[in-house]
Amino acid sequence: MSAASIGIEGALEALDGAAGVASVRAWMERHREALLAHQDGRRINWRALCAWFASVGLLNGKGETPTVRCAQLTWYRVGKWLERRNERAAERAAEALRLEAERESEKAAIQAEIRQRRETEALEKAALRDKMEKAERAAAWRRDEAARVAEHNQRVAAEAAARKARAAAVASAQPTAGHSAVAPAGDTALVTLDLPQIEGVSYRAYEPFDPTLPPIRKGEINPLSGNAWEFGDDLPGYPSKRGYEFEDDWLRDVGRLLRARHDTTSSMTEEEKFAFRIARGRGRL
Template identity: 50%
Template sequence: MAATVIGISGAISALEGASGAMSLRVWMETHREELLKVWDGRRLDWQALCGWFRDAGLTNSIGETPTVRCAKMTWYRVGKTLEARRQRHADAAAAAERLAEEKKAAREAAKASRDAEAVEAGALSQRMQEADRAQSYATAQRIEVQEAHARAAVQRQERAQQLAASAQQSEIEPSDPSEFITLDLPVLEGVSRRAYLPVDPKLPPVRKGDINRATGNAWQYGGDLPGYPSKRNYEYEKNWLRDVGLLLRHRHPTNLTMTPEEKFVMRGAKSCIPNLY
């Protein structure tokens, strides 16, 4: 066998050389569409065509020269075959297009699903952060309320102790006025007469934090100083601070000789008497 016919060209030559391979049907399948396009819808002259088929050596499937009837039947069958072939090609193309559309839709659906999952994950993360912030705020509020309750409890206890101390003092039977004592204090300008009122020696000195029975407020600037007017004779602490501050400055020209308690009271007195140095 020659080398030139070993490839696909050899196979084509073998098919074309077989019985009926170059038959009328093969020619019609190859040239039918082109002939119809050129002839542009005019009626075919089958007598003339069959003469040309005979001269060209085109035969039917059994190797005979085609008659007009045979040529027409072959032409009709070739049309059906070509139409079926075009339909198969169209169906295959439509199926391929549908498959491509389905793949595209699947990719878009997968992307939309991923996007929706990402949005949902972001929303979930935001809700979790908001829940954490709300929990932290609630915890802080709870701690603040607990601390407020604890401070209130301490204040109630201190108040109860002050009331108990006041009650204890009120239970002391006062002395006879004839037993009252008057402090030996210098008479100074600016010191009110309350500083020189006699006091009951049975009553204990007023302490810092005790309740002023006249105002209901606690005394803030220390307790009674020995040798100085008692707070019992005063309604307002600023009046007591002014009198005691003047007496302190008269007795101590400088703070260096004062006791710590006297220095504390002097600091409060200076807020009432700006020129008290």
């Protein structure tokens, strides 16, 4: 007979016999909890129980019918053994729970890291999109502004040519008259606003500007920053936003000039009141 053909049944029976399948200890290990539950705190009648052990053939470790003392000692040892076994089982269960908690914690940390990385990537992509959109709006505004300026220059040149032609016609019709010749228009003359010198108002407010350029409107794109102008249109008689990179700087200058010109807001126009209140609310005054 080869080793591969020998089954395990005989070995299991031998082990069970050595462990005392028909022993008092084995019986107590299996039925201790049920017996305690049945007694419900009452003392065990060991004499009656030992008589029953003898009737069913349950023996002690020496192969003898257990005495009361032997049964009590076996009962105590089985209790201690079961207590240690339960403690070990509880420790294994606690260790399994701890390992499971560690795995869940690691899993949650990995998921949080992935989520954070995705959120960061999404924010970076959104910021890049916003930057590109601002750049595109600024480029579109510059193209539109260049077209408006070119159209304006063409109109001014045409009007200047018409005035020159009319002046030449008048001069040829009345050669003896004492009129001076009309000077060519050329580039538009720059002008400055008649503004008081106010402390805290920047130099931009006093710079010369082209009076023929259209005023800046709310929502137009600032070509210097790429952002849209938020707080109203240009105010007549005050510096244009065209000379400023940041709207807060324009609010500061215009707000201080308004405060110098008006004792109270009651004498301001609605547009001036709006600009003044925004400047004050944003801490620019």
